[in-house]
Amino acid sequence: MSTTDTTTVAAYAAPAAKAPLERVTIPRRALGERDILIEIKYCGICHSDIHQVKEEWGEAPFPMVPGHEIAGLVAAVGAGVTRHQVGDRVGVGCFVDSCGTCENCVEGLEQFCLNGATGTYPIGPDGEPTYGGYSTHIVVTEDFALKIPEGISLEAAAPLLCAGITLYSPLKRWGAGPGKKVAIVGLGGLGHMGVKIAAAMGAEVTVLSQSLRKKDDGLKLGATHYHATGDPETFEKLAGTFDLIVSTVSANMDFDAYLGLLKTRGTMVNVGAPSEPTPINLFSIIGGDKTLAGSMVGGIPETQEMLDFCAEHGLGAEIEVISADRINEAYDRVLASDVRYRFVIDTATI
Template sequence: MSQIQGWAAQQAGQPLVRSSFDLGPLGAEEVEVAVDYCGICHSDLSMIANEWGMSRFPFVPGHEVIGRVLALGEQAKGLRVGQRVGIGWTAGSCMHCRQCLSGHQNLCAELEATIGGHHGGFADKVRAHWAWTIPLPDGIDLPSAGPLLCGGITVLKPFLAYNIGPTARVGVVGIGGLGHMAVKFAKAWGCEVTAFTSTAAKADEARSFGAHHVVSSRDANAIQAIAGSLDLLLVTVNVSLDWGALLGTLAPRGRMHVVGAVLEPIPVPAFALIVTEREVSGSPTGSPVDIATLLDFATRHDVRPQVEMFPMDQVNAALKHLADGKARYRIVLEGAKG
């Protein structure tokens, strides 16, 4: 029970090799899950490369797990052996701090990331705290569901946090792994959706995901033409853009919300905020209840990430496919028993 077979990078930037780990006895509040599918997120690549300086090696990536409960710690609650569950970015939080007790467990200072000093889901088994082991609704499409657990909740969280209504006009910047899910969710939420992409070839696809309008993110005139119109502008890219022009698309009291890890600072002129009461914000994933809400919504409205499947033992080819920018639009690894 304590042995897992995982795909691990031995050092930063190295290919993953199949490795065996002894996790020891299952913790009282832990759950052990058999991995059927695991999505690949761009942050898995960043962590393999140790871009953020927080990776510990040997490193097993993977934090979009779809699986089944194999074993429950003696104090694990609300789950049963054999149940279908998902595990996302977070594998545990302290459950007693102010953030945890007020329902913002994803903001816990002691948050344990599924791939932060913890073996992730590119493996036959993975462990998490029972509260972060999220039951899957009946009827969910299991093979494509993994990316909902990190990318999906990342883009849906601002709709939940800021009470975005079905009459809102929503812009999505970047049609990639995150952005294509954002367009699908915004459409299903009832919003009028404008997709911003720098890739002309993605315009038709953005429309197929539900975008009502598509604007080139490199066409200043096209951006100017929709100035003052958007209630929420969701930024999913990780590169710098013409932020002044994009802020200008916000309606009075509109919000630019950043979920892409843009490394350069984003300039925000005070007047762009003051005169029209605009806001700029960001957020990481969501709480267990947020994730459960997302899974229910995605299942009811049949919002599925568009995925490409790779067998788990082709993980290095799958990682290269993502690193080369070829993923359309998320990749899911299929476990041996998937």
């Protein structure tokens, strides 16, 4: 593709809300002075891609090219680029720009840019659509491309750009480590990375899942214990057990029951995003001086830290690599919880 003019590249897009994705061509901007062109090699399928395509998080622009778990190689660089060179292994996560000057950006919390971070998709601050990683190439500002260490394959690294940092950030912030008992609620695309990362941090990890169907997997991934939340006795047996609970569940749940599993002054962090409001009895927090918190992805510095941590500990996502013509099938399987544990698109098949 040309690097001097706006051009078109192949991609997979949803033409309308709830419509199957299909092969299209999309525009990519010309390289600016501090831009890099990335030849995308792999892109993970995140559950949030499905939420967006189905317009479950509000009105969205179409056609929509999802994808914010991007791993690839630098194919070209702008004249002023200093952070990356052609051939570098790089990744792009959930956002591709921010103002760079507000309080949050200065602190490395670009995801909370007070002037609005630009998501990898579906729309930019100017109201124009942005297109994600279900594509052969993407152009981003150099500061928003992460270095993928050699210790992780590109395909296993792709989901780390969302699933990995989404779990790393709260586990680090709320002190997962030696002597701490951590529960991960849900063993899916997010949860399996939570188990791996919490165990690598030195915590005693428990998986709380609806059934024991994935127990063997959970223990292999690093959990010490595995309990079924579908069994009411679980909540009696584990009452007051955990220092930290991280819930990856995107459906409404009984928060009062889960808060009862925390120790005094324990914390429950929610990274799942239910589409409907969730009721809670505040006495579940007040009794025991507990905290119910939320967490999103990390900023650029923390995401790089996460990638380096995963490389150091030999961590990558558990993946099933698929061709692009199987994206719609993969969406159906994600909704049926029929993936262990992340679909990754081989973009050479687009």
